[in-house]
Amino acid sequence: MTPPQGPRRRRRSGxxxxxxxxxxxxGSAGCRRSPQVAFARLLDQTASWAAxxxxxxxxxxxxLVPAAFLNDVVEHGATEVQDLQHQLxxxxxxxxxxRSQAAVLSGRLAILLSDSSRSRLGTxxxxxRSQVGVDSESTRQLRAIEMRLRALAQQVRGGAADAQP
Amino acid sequence: xxxxAAIALGILTSVGGYLEVGSMGTALQAGAAYxxxxxxxxxxxxxxxxxxVEMTGRLAAVSHHTVVDAMRKRFGVKFxxxxxxxxxxxxxxxxxxxxxxxxxALELATGISFRVWVAPVVFVVWIVLWLGTxxxxxxxxxxxxxxxxxxxxxxxxxxPDWHAAARGLVPPRHVADPAQYAYLAVGILGATISPYxxxxxxxxxxxxxxxxxxxQPNRIVAGVGMGFGSTISAAILIVAAVILAPRGIRPSTYQxxxxxxxxPFGRWGLWLFCASLFIGCxxxxxxxxxDVSYIVAQTFGWNWSESQKPAEEARFSVVYTMALVFAxxxxxxxxxxxxxxxxxxxxxxxxxxxxxxxxxxxxxxxRWLKTHTNGxxxxxxxxxxxxxxxVLAVLAIPVQFAGA
Numbered sequence: 001m002t003p004p005q006g007p008r009r010r011r012r013s014g015x016x017x018x019x020x021x022x023x024x025x026x027g028s029a030g031c032r033r034s035p036q037v038a039f040a041r042l043l044d045q046t047a048s049w050a051a052x053x054x055x056x057x058x059x060x061x062x063x064l065v066p067a068a069f070l071n072d073v074v075e076h077g078a079t080e081v082q083d084l085q086h087q088l089x090x091x092x093x094x095x096x097x098x099r100s101q102a103a104v105l106s107g108r109l110a111i112l113l114s115d116s117s118r119s120r121l122g123t124x125x126x127x128x129r130s131q132v133g134v135d136s137e138s139t140r141q142l143r144a145i146e147m148r149l150r151a152l153a154q155q156v157r158g159g160a161a162d163a164q165p
Numbered sequence: 166x167x168x169x170a171a172i173a174l175g176i177l178t179s180v181g182g183y184l185e186v187g188s189m190g191t192a193l194q195a196g197a198a199y200x201x202x203x204x205x206x207x208x209x210x211x212x213x214x215x216x217x218v219e220m221t222g223r224l225a226a227v228s229h230h231t232v233v234d235a236m237r238k239r240f241g242v243k244f245x246x247x248x249x250x251x252x253x254x255x256x257x258x259x260x261x262x263x264x265x266x267x268x269x270a271l272e273l274a275t276g277i278s279f280r281v282w283v284a285p286v287v288f289v290v291w292i293v294l295w296l297g298t299x300x301x302x303x304x305x306x307x308x309x310x311x312x313x314x315x316x317x318x319x320x321x322x323x324x325p326d327w328h329a330a331a332r333g334l335v336p337p338r339h340v341a342d343p344a345q346y347a348y349l350a351v352g353i354l355g356a357t358i359s360p361y362x363x364x365x366x367x368x369x370x371x372x373x374x375x376x377x378x379x380x381q382p383n384r385i386v387a388g389v390g391m392g393f394g395s396t397i398s399a400a401i402l403i404v405a406a407v408i409l410a411p412r413g414i415r416p417s418t419y420q421x422x423x424x425x426x427x428x429p430f431g432r433w434g435l436w437l438f439c440a441s442l443f444i445g446c447x448x449x450x451x452x453x454x455x456d457v458s459y460i461v462a463q464t465f466g467w468n469w470s471e472s473q474k475p476a477e478e479a480r481f482s483v484v485y486t487m488a489l490v491f492a493x494x495x496x497x498x499x500x501x502x503x504x505x506x507x508x509x510x511x512x513x514x515x516x517x518x519x520x521x522x523x524x525x526x527x528x529x530x531x532r533w534l535k536t537h538t539n540g541x542x543x544x545x546x547x548x549x550x551x552x553x554x555x556v557l558a559v560l561a562i563p564v565q566f567a568g569a
Contacts, residue, residue: 037342044415051413052421064427065435068276076420150413 035093036156039102042091043153046084046106049077050146053113054139071117078113085110094156101152109145112138172382179390184313185449186266187259187356187513188398189442190506193422195349196405197415199340201326201333204399206350208334210357211395213550216543217363217521219387220528225370226379228533232367233463235533236523242464248519249460252360255516256457258509259361260492263450264290265502266419270443273423274436283496287489290450294485299372299470302455306448313397313441319429320400323407330403347561348511354554355510357395360520361456368459372470380537404429418503454492458484514558521551 053074060070085106089099116138195203221232228235236245268282293302340346375383404425409416416422419442426434461484462469468478495505525547528539 037344041342041345044413045417048413048415048417048421052416052424055412055414056424059424059427064432065424069273069423069435072273072276073420076418080417146413 035091036159039088039091039094039098040153040156042084042088043102043149043156046081046088046102046109047146047149047153049081049084049113050109050142050149053077053116054142054146057139074113074117078110078117081106081110081113098152098156102149105145105149105152109142109149112141112145172385175382175386176390176393179307179386179394183391183394184310184316184397184401184441184445185356186262186442186446186502186506187352187359187449187510189266189401189445190419190503191349191352191356191510192398192401193405193409193416193425194503194507195353196402197409197422198349199346200406200410201330201403202337202340203346203349203353204330204333204402205336206353207357207395207399207402209550209553210354211391213354213358213547213554214362215388215391216547217358217524218366218391219384220524220539220543220547221363221367222370222375222383222387223380223537224527224534225367226375226377226383227535227537229371230533231371231459231463232364232524232527233460235527237464237466239527239530239533240523245523246464248516248523249464251516252364252520253457253460255509255512256361256453256460257488257491258505258512259359260450260453260457260488261495262502262506262509263446263453264489264492265496265500265505266446267443267450268496269419269502270439270446273419273442274439279502280497280499283493286447286450287493290447290454291486291489294451294454295482299369302451303369306444306451309444310448312437313445315426315430315437315441316397316400316404319426320403320407322429323404325403325407330406344561347557348507351514351554351558351561352507352510353398354550354557355513355517357398358517358550358554359513360516361453363520363524364460365452365456368456368463368469377537401425416503418501422503450492454485454488457488458482511558511562514554515562517551518555521547 056065056070056073059065060067085103088102088106091099192207195206224235225231230238233245233249236249264283264286265279267286268279271277271282271286272279370379370383405416405422408425408428409422414421423435423438426438428434430437458481459469461467462478462481467480469481470478496502525539525544527533529544531538
C-alpha cells in the first residue's frame with residue numbers, strides 16, 4: 001500500500017497543476033486568431049468546395065466515379081456553401097466591401113451547385129451530350145469563382161499581415 | 166514456431182485493425198492543408214502508443230490484471246472513477262464518430278443518406294458483439310482491415326517527393342495559420358494515442374490468458390505492429406498531400422476526400438476508399454463498444470468477458486448495448502462524421518494525462534510488475550509526448566473554436 005502523500009506534497013502538486021493551467025489559458029488568450037485569418041479560412045473552405053466539385057466532375061467524365069457519387073458531392077457542396085455564405089456575411093471586423101465580395105461569390109457558387117444538384121436529380125446515370133454541354137459551362141464558372149475566392153482570401157491575408165506590428 | 170505464428174498474427178491484427186475514422190480523418194485534413202509538415206505528429210503518436218500498448222500488455226502478462234482492474238486495486242474506486250469515467254465519455258464520442266464514419270462509407274457507396282444507415286450499422290455491431298467471441302471479432306476484422314494497405318500502395322504509386330516527406334518528420338519553424346496547424350497536430354496525436362487502445366489491449370491480453378511467456382511477442386507486436394499500422398496513416402497523409410493539396414481541396418466532409426484513390430486505382434479507387442472507411446470504422450466500433458464495457462465492468466468489479474455468453478455477464482452486455490444506442494444520436498441528428506471526429510480526437514488528447522498518469526505509476530510499481538517495471542526511456546518518452554500533446558490541446562482548442 002502506498003503511503004499517503006503528505007499535505008505539503010499535495011499542495012505543491014496542486015500549485016504546479018494550477019500554474020500550468022493558468023499559463024496555458026493565458027497563452028491561448030494571447031494567441032487569439034485574427035478575424036482576417038478566420039475570414040480567409042472561410043473563403044478557402046468555400047473555394048475548396050468549388051475545387052472538389054470540379055475535380056469530381058472531371059473524374060466522373062473519365063468514368064472513374066459513378067454519377068450517384070457526383071450527385072452526392074454536389075448536393076453536400078450546395079448545403080455547405082450556403083452555410084459558409086451565412087458565416088461570411090456575418091463575420092464582424094471585416095471591411096464591408098470584402099464581405100460584400102465574399103457574399104456575392106459564395107452566393108453564386110451556392111446557386112450554381114443547387115441548380116446543378118436539382119438538374120442532376122432529373123437525369124439518368126448516363127451522360128448525354130446536352131449534360132456534358134451544361135457541365136462545361138458550369139465547370140468554367142466553378143473555376144472562375146474558385147480563382148476569385150482564392151484571390152480574395154490572399155488579399156484578406158495580406159491585409160492581416162500588414163496589420164501585424 | 167508457435168511463437169512466430171503468434172507474433173505474425175499479432176502484427177497482422179495491429180496493422181489490419183489500426184485504421185479508423187480518427188486516424189483517417191486527421192491524416193486527410195493534415196495532408197490536404199499542410200502536405201507533409203505533420204508527419205512528425207504521426208511518428209510521435211506512434212512512438213507513444215507503441216510504448217503504452219507494450220506497457221499494458223506487460224502489465225496483463227505479469228500481474229494477470231487489466232489496466233482498469235489494477236488501477237482500481239492500486240488507487241481505489243473513488244479516485245479511479247474520475248479518469249476512467251472521463252475516458253468512457255470520450256470513448257462514447259469516438260464511438261459515435263466510428264458509427265458515423267461507417268454509415269457515411271455506405272452513403273458514399275450507395276448515394277443513400279448516412280442517417281438511414283445508422284440503425285443497420287449499429288444493429289450489425291451489436292449482433293456481432295452479442296454472438297461473437299473476442300478472438301473471432303479481433304481476427305476477422307483485422308484480416309478484412311488489410312484492405313487499408315491500399316493507401317500504402319497508392320502512396321507508392323503516386324511517386325511523392327520523398328525528401329519533402331522525410332523533412333516532414335521534423336516540426337517546421339514557420340507555418341501558415343499556426344492555430345489550425347496546432348489543432349490538426351492535436352487531432353493526429355489524439356487519433357494515434359487513443360486511450361481506448363490502451364485499455365482494450367490489456368483486456369484482450371487477459372481474454373487470451375497471457376503469461377510472462379508472452380512478454381517478448383508483446384514487445385514485438387507493440388513496436389512492429391503499431392509501426393506498420395502507422396505507415397497507413399502516414400500513407401493517407403502523403404496521398405492527400407499529392408492529390409488534394411495541389412488542387413486546393415481542404416476536406417471538411419468525407420465527400421471531398423473520397424476521390425483520394427481514384428487517380429492511383431482508377432475505377433476501383435472510390436470503392437477501395439469506401440471499403441477502407443467502412444471496415445476501419447466497424448472494427449473500431451467493435452473495440453470501442455467493448456472498451457466502454459470493459460472500463461465500467463472492471464472499475465466496479467463486475468463479471469466480464471467478450472467470450473462468455475451475454476446471459477453470464479448481463480451488466481457487461483447491457484453497457485455496450487447502451488453505449489451503441491447513445492452513439493447513434495449525433496449521426497441521427499445529422500452531425501457530419503468528419504467534424505465530430507476532429508472534436509473527439511481533440512477531446513481525447515485533453516484526457517490523455519488522466520489515463521496515462523496512473524498507468525505510469527503502476528508500471529513503475531514493483532508490487533505489480535516485479536522485475537518487469539519500466540525503463541527510463543519508456544517513462545520519459547511517454548511523459549514528454551503526453552505533456553506536449555496536452556499543452557498543444559489546451560492552447561489550440563480554445564483558439565480554434567474562438568476563431569470559428
